[in-house]
Amino acid sequence: MTRLIQSLSDISTNYDALFVDLWGCVHNGIEAFPxxxxxxxxxxxAGGIVILVTNSPRPWRSVxxxxxxxxxxxxxxDAIATSGDSARTAMHMGAVGEKVFHIGTPEEVEVFFAPSDILTDAIDVTTVPLEEAEGIVCTGARATDGSLDIYRPEFLYAKQKGLKxxxxxxxxxxxxxxxxEWCAGALAQLYTxxxxxxxxxxxxxxxxxxLARRHLVKIAHIDxxxxxxxxxxxxxxxxxxxGEGLDVLFITGGLAADxxxxxxxxxxxxxxxxxxxEQQMAPAAAISFLR
Structure with missing residues (x-):
């Protein structure tokens, strides 16, 4: 049974570290939630450790x-673990090749395709037209609204070429x-x-x-x-x-608020x-907004 609480302090003394989502929990993409x-x-x-764990495609410094x-x-x-850092590391290790077709906004290219500051043996990855690509890197939708069907012709071609x-x-x-707004996950889901x-x-x-645990262990060893x-x-x-065997506090006032x-x-x-x-999920606790 999920416990509905009124304040983080109602349960926080039971934990030595927090893995905290950002968008919808700490800010709304425009301003912070005080x-x-x-x-x-x-x-x-009070002595706790906070690791921000975000699906942002940006490197942690940019976040x-x-x-x-x-x-x-x-x-x-205390530290930030981003999906972008995990994905960039894989990309620079050659997960989808050296020549890739990028889907996202032009502003994301400079950030995501910057040289790796994690690997010492990173490969050089360049963006090319789809016809020349060995794989696809999706950092987000080109337009954040509207139908995703506009990507179907590209995805059909990419699938036939066997691109990841x-x-x-x-x-x-x-x-x-x-x-x-649509995120990269919606496009990846369509491609799949x-x-x-x-x-x-x-x-x-x-x-x-x-990655979050690697950040945490640099500060303290926490079970x-x-x-x-x-x-x-x-x-x-x-x-x-x-899935990781960790307790979770669900923020009800975010994406599923209605x-x-x-x-x-x-x-x-x-x-x-x-x-x-219905969702077949049982978080340890729930709260309307983080406070």
């Missing part, structure tokens, strides 16, 4: 800079303020449905949790039983944490219980 920031700051002041712009200060966390698609962000959608092969490195898949994951994505944050009644601050317990049963 109560969430304070909750993390208070947890750290840190972005968060400062949103109003998330550096004293709210490296997905830098397994999220399907995110909410930027009040606007819902069409018969192509997609490679994932963010939540709910193991590589990003391995899994003392780690609490926090997130609003049932198919990413919750599924991933449970499932639990019109009052997002006070989710209906019966609706929450029924919905979690």
């Amino acid at each position: 109560e969430a920031v304070k909750a993390l700051q208070d947890y750290r002041k 840190a800079t972005q968060m400062l712009g949103f109003g998330v200060p550096e004293d709210a966390y 698609l490296l997905c830098a962000n397994p999220d399907i959608v995110v909410d930027r303020g009040e606007t819902r 449905e069409m018969g192509g092969e997609s490679l994932y490195f963010g939540k709910p898949h193991p590589p990003i949790y391995d 899994d039983a003392k780690i609490l994951c926090i997130g609003d994505g049932i198919g990413t944050d919750v599924k991933g944490a449970i 499932e639990f009644g019109p009052d997002h601050v006070n989710p209906d317990p019966e609706r929450l219980t029924s919905w979690l049963i």
